[in-house]
Amino acid sequence: MNVLDVAIRKHFGHTCAVELSKEGESDSSRGNLMKQFDVQSIQLTVPAKEVFVFIADPHNLPRWAQAFTKVSNGRATMQTANGAAEIDLKVEASEKHGTIDWIMKFPDGAVARACSRVVPLSVKETVYSFLLLPPPVPLERLEGALEQQSRTLKDELASLKTILEQG
Numbered sequence: 553m554n555v556l557d558v559a560i561r562k563h564f565g566h567t568c569a570v571e572l573s574k575e576g577e578s579d580s581s582r583g584n585l586m587k588q589f590d591v592q593s594i595q596l597t598v599p600a601k602e603v604f605v606f607i608a609d610p611h612n613l614p615r616w617a618q619a620f621t622k623v624s625n626g627r628a629t630m631q632t633a634n635g636a637a638e639i640d641l642k643v644e645a646s647e648k649h650g651t652i653d654w655i656m657k658f659p660d661g662a663v664a665r666a667c668s669r670v671v672p673l674s675v676k677e678t679v680y681s682f683l684l685l686p687p688p689v690p691l692e693r694l695e696g697a698l699e700q701q702s703r704t705l706k707d708e709l710a711s712l713k714t715i716l717e718q719g
Contacts, residue, residue: 591681593709594713595677596678597677598716600678603716606716610628610654613628618704619632628641639657652668653667667683667685668682680709682709684701
């Protein structure tokens with residue numbers, strides 16, 4: 553485990569085990585380098601507890617996460633490039649550690665994980681960080697998928713900021 557591994561694991565907590573290398577790149581057996589993660593964050597003028605409660609409630613996902621159209625009873629409907637998908641959705645949240653992770657199981661059995669952290673800066677200021685991992689798609693479809701998701705995440709975090717700061 554290198555220094556970046558330790559830093560990411562310390563920041564995002566033990567619930568998000570990710571094998572990372574320098575600058576999020578992985579050396580495949582073909583010698584190609586491909587980005588394996590993206591970390592984005594926003595600063596919010598909202599108390600950390602309020603941010604945590606909103607984000608940890610899966611019913612709020614459709615309000616700020618573009619892919620989610622419906623969430624109910626451990627299930628969610630996601631709009632994907634291939635149409636709507638009904639998935640199992642589990643939230644692992646720890647207010648004590650400020651971690652909120654989502655485990656998504658797709659109909660084909662593929663499992664995706666999204667990891668995030670709420671960190672108070674002051675009584676009224678909070679940083680929300682999100683670790684974006686590649687989607688569970690075949691390798692031949694993976695190229696460009698993380699970059700597209702990164703652009704979407706940037707927009708989603710802006711929406712989240714607006715929702716939380718405007719109440």
